[in-house]
Amino acid sequence: MRSDASFQSPDLSSYTGGMKILVIEDDRDAADYLEKALNEVGHTVHVARDGESGFALADNGDYDVMVVDRMLPKRDGLSVVAGLRSRGNDTPVLILSALGQVDDRVTGLRAGGDDYLTKPYAFSELLARVEVLNRRSGNKEVETSYRVGDLELDRLSHVVKRAGREVTLQPREFRLLEYLMRHAGQVVTRTMLLENVWDYHFDPQTNVIDVHVSRLRGKIEKDFDTPVLHTVRGAGYMLKAG
């Protein structure tokens, strides 16, 4: 059960790093913590402490990802994002928010956010989401097939092969693998899986996702020596060859 599971500090070596990230956050402690933690993984971080200066930085700078707090002095986060979008800036945005109204998430995404994270969050969760948002990771969603090592997935024919041998998957297992393969080499958290594979946005209280992943793992790794679906300690999962 996940809720009993003792916390494990995330294995930072699993993250890619090297991104240029703009953090717009007025809370000094939170901003400092984010800056330090993102630096540690190898990202370059710029911090703005209010909406106006954040907007100015984002408008001039070329960032890979922006992390925008919703409640900001001078100009609120959603307005900053909407303003940037209207100026043709399509830098991926992760919106941070203290739990507010029931439909906060919807309004956040409607304003132009790409992902939404409710405070307080685990750093591993934020890091995984930021890296997945990175626009330099390419438009993998338009690809019709994915290949990771000897694992192949064809989105059109719904056929999955490992070392040329077909693996039979349930529809949900297929979508799970599809998402993992689209973000191969990146850490994917349990909530990200619940959101993107099941389209529900709540915190799964127990190990429901883990059990699904281990079933999938059983199918794609059984009879093979090399694991492809790795558990990232304290964070989630990652699909990668070798």
Place this chain on the structure above:
Amino acid sequence: MFARLSATMRTTAARLSALYLLLFAGCAILLVFYMTSLSGRMLVGQIQNTINEEMAGLGRAYQRGGLTTLVRVIEQRSRQPGANLYLITDPQGRILAGNVQSLQPGVLDQSGWTQRPFGYQRFGEAAGERAQQNDADAGAAADPQTDVHLATALILRLPNQMIVLVGRDLGEPARFREVVQRALIVTLGIMGLGALLIWFFVGRTALRRIDRISEASRRIMGGDLTGRLPVEGSGDEFDRLSENLNAMLARIATLNEGLKQVSDNIAHDLKTPLTRLRNKAEAALATSRAPTDYREVLENTISESDQLIRTFNAILMISRLEAGYSAETMTDVDLAAIASDVAELYEPAAEEVNVVLEAAIDAAATIQGNRELIGQALSNIVDNAIKYSAEGEGGSRVLIALTADAAEARLTVRDTGPGISAEDRARATERFVRLEKSRSQPGSGLGLSLAKAVMGFHRGRLELADAAPGLLVTMVFPMGEKPA
């Protein structure tokens, strides 16, 4: 004092009474002027009628007995008390008879109506009045006094060129006007006084009531939420205002009570894990030597914090849901899809603990709702059901079912766990209540409370029943009517 006065001036009552005074005084003055001028004209008209009649009478006397009779009649009439003005002259203007003593020259040259001062004798007036008037004239009390009065008169020429004048003193209409004007002044005075009284009492009482309401508000703001604003029972605006504010205060007090209960619960249920957290950290600092020990304690700390955060989030979520319905978050929601989603999501986890999770979706039910919330609520219920069924003997089973009729859609979760005794069922959905037996189970203990709040948000209800064995949880959604 001046501040007080200017405060009084600022009140609505003072302004109203001032306005009242102005308006009524204006109306009264207009009315009085209209009436006096009207009645003055009427009086003059009446006088002229009388004069016409007199003249006709004199004419008849002349026809009957010639000039001699006419002169005699005029002599007689002019000597009566309160007599009119009478005069008969020869064509040269020499007075033959009558009580008119003096005339402005040329008055008699024209016949018809004239209005001017005449000097004439008055006979038989009250002696006292005359005496008083004449004291100043030193004697001459015995003789009728000649006074000059404004009078209206009709002058006629007889066929024999004699001139006859009949007139009437206009003193009466003038006196009438005087009386009316005096009455007007008195009335205006009374009205002014009335307005002042209204101003004073209404203003003062209104001020005093507002003062009382302000004072009560200050007391309430000072923290005495049991205090209420004074209601005098007259049912006026102030009472209605106070009643509404009191109703609002009652609502606030209820909410406050709820909040207090929540904070009590939070204090009770979160203090324990927080204390444990703190003690473990302290113990680690005191005894641990190896970095691995520290790491273990730190990881444990974060893990427990996560659990606390989860609990807080659930509490916040419940509060938001209880705060009210928001139509904006509602869309068409397919309950069957949610039921099969959740069944599919939890099936492997159930199998892990040897529980068979099945779904019997016999109906298609689309309601107005929030898919996320319903999904989360159902997940919580299924999560609980799996946990408790797993404790039971072999053959553990959780069944998710959906049925619907015209009025309601019922989403049920039946488990084979220990169930909840009848007396505990009502308590089970209260925040933080984790029934004694299940204390060992992980989780925030808010699963059912959250589900209940979600159902409240959807204007439905959450029912708990005995599934013999196990628990039967039913989410009842109203169908058909779109929530307003």
